[in-house]
Amino acid sequence: MSARQRPVRRIVIVGGGSAGWMTAAALGRALSGQSHAITLVESEAIGTIGVGEATVPPIHEFNRYLKIDQAEFLRATHGTIKLGIQFDGWGGEGHHYFHPFGYFGIEMAGIHFHHYWLRHLAAGGDPDQAPYNLETMAARAGRFAPATRHGPVHHAVHFDAAAYARFLRTYAEDRGVVRIEGKVADVSLDPEDGFITAIEMDDGRTIEGDLFVDCSGFRGLLIEGALQTGYAEWSRWLPCDSAVAMPSEGEGDPAPFTRSTAREAGWQWRIPLQHRDGNGYVYSSAHLGHDEAETLLRARLPGPALADANRLRFTAGHRKEIWNRNCVAIGLAGGFLEPLESTSIHLIQTTIIRLLSLLPRDAIDPRVVARFNRDALHEYRTIRDFVIAHYALANRNDTPFWRDVAAAGMPDTLAERIEAFRATGNILFEPGDLFGPTNWHAVLTGQGVRPQSWHPIADGLSADELASRLGALRGRVAEQLAELPPHIAFLRGLG
Structure with a gap:
């Protein structure tokens, strides 16, 4: 691709939903008062997939960039707090751990x-890690506040x-984004360089643009339908290709965490909101029929x-x-990883931020595009x-699905990380990775991986001093926990 020497002033977003309106809001905020025209095209007839979303902590960075007040945000979205994910049954019936x-x-x-904890464990110490993490203890107790006297509650x-x-949508339109209702019937390409020049609507309207953002979901109307970009799929290791989702009445006060329960052909999510629960069964259609998956999910709902x-x-x-x-493809148009670790919204967010940081002014430069793609694909991997x-570490062989999962192996990059740990x-990670030492330690040890050694610096404390420091850390977490009100009280205090 050669550089296209044309100013980028007209930005067209195809598709709404979370991906489209997050993109529109961020571009509206960034380009407010400039000469850019930002247009979002969506059809009420097509609708969106979202039924309820769990996120990861960087969502707050996105909302802060937009200058959105957290209380206003939670009220408007029926939001609740998430302190982590409870994994049930991933190591067999009755097994559970918290990330x-x-x-x-x-x-x-x-x-x-964790190196000191590993030394403590080898000496016969208590294997329960929870007392060293405030968020785990708060989730167990159903408590939350944004901070304690000692610092934030993540x-x-x-x-x-x-x-x-x-x-x-309201936020974006207030900042000049123009929404157009309708369906895209065709996409026009420049015969010389293959760039998109315009989209043709089913009512005959033509919408021209300089930069197009594809938020059309799995269809990838622009990125795949028009540009035939191709897809790298990972179904060998991630065989789940289907999901059935269904909202239900909640059961009691909403818990401040997501629940993921391993099932016969995949896993089930439960996301508590203020007004209802979001539920879904992610499964492999090679191991479970669609009607049966729906029947099983319905039978396991916490309420009507x-x-x-x-x-x-979908295909991972x-x-x-x-x-x-x-x-630029954002959201499901760009790729999909099942929501086991609640990364869908995060991938939308990071793609938007990456686009903002490299947003072209006078030309679309192939070197900039190459850097964008390198970083985006690294994040996906x-x-x-x-x-x-x-x-790969699930200790289950009770159904054909889990036996096939065990036989599938894992990518070399993951095998290297697990074997090093x-x-x-040691936990091998790079600065900027979404999941760092706490995350990997929680999941690897939660799934039964026990390191054979630890860092030599951890041997620098005497046994008595190590015990004293661990006791002090447990005491500090207990003090912080005592400051936190019930999660439901925090939600009621939002107004």
Whole structure:
């Protein structure tokens, strides 16, 4: 691709939902008062997939960039707090562990706390890590406040995705984004360089643009339908290709965490909102029929269903280029990783921020596009490995699905990470990765990986001093926990 020497002033977003309106809101905020025209095209007849979303903590960075007040955001989206994910049954019936936000303990002498915990464990110490992490203890107790006297309580949110899109639509339109209702019938390409020049609407209207953002969902109307970018799929390691989702009445006060329960052919999510629960069964259609999956989900709902089931089909993977010519794919149009670790909204967010940082002015430069794609695809692969780890280390062989998962193996990049941790206790990660030492430690140890060693600096404390420091850390977490009100009290205080 050669540089296209044309100013980028007209930006056209195709598709609404969370991806489209997050993109529109961010571009509206960034380009407010300039000469850019930002247009979003969507059709009420097509609708969106979102039924309820769980997020990861960086969602707060996005909302802060938009200068959105958290209380206003939670009220508008029926949101609740998420302190982590409870994994049930991934190591067999009755097995459970918690993947929290925040940190285990504190760094000491320049190394991560888990090395000291591993030494403590080898000496016969209590294997329960929870007392060293405030977010885990708060989730167990159903408590939350944004901060204690000692610092923040790390958290993400659950929200109604449709309500979030509506909220951001108002925000974006207030900043000059123009919404056009209708369906795209055709896409016009420049015969010389293959760039998109315009989209043709089914009512005959033509919408021209310089940069197009594809938020059309799995269809990839522009990135694939028009530009035929290609797709790299990971079904070998992530065989789930279907989901059925259904909202239900909640059961009691909403818990401040997401629940993921391993099932016979995949796993089931439960996302508590203020006004209802979001539920879904992610499964492999090679191992379970669609009607049976819906029947099983319905039987396992925490309360009466509030709507008909929403069925989804997908393939884990990503477009071979997220930015192709003058089209950037955001959200499901760019790729999909099942929501086991709640990364869908995050991938939308990081793609938007990456686009903002490299937004072209006078030309679309292939070197900039190459850097964008390199970073975007690296992010997909690192998150992919984290998701695969749950399956690859699952200690289950009770159904054909789990036996096939066990036989599938794992990518070399993941195998290297697991074996390094198993041998040395070291967690291999790069600055900027979404999932760092606390995340990997929680999942790897939660799924039964026990390192054979730890960092030598952890031997620098005497046994008595190590015991004293661990006791002090547990005491500090207990003090912080005592400051936190019930999660439901925090929600009622939003107004």
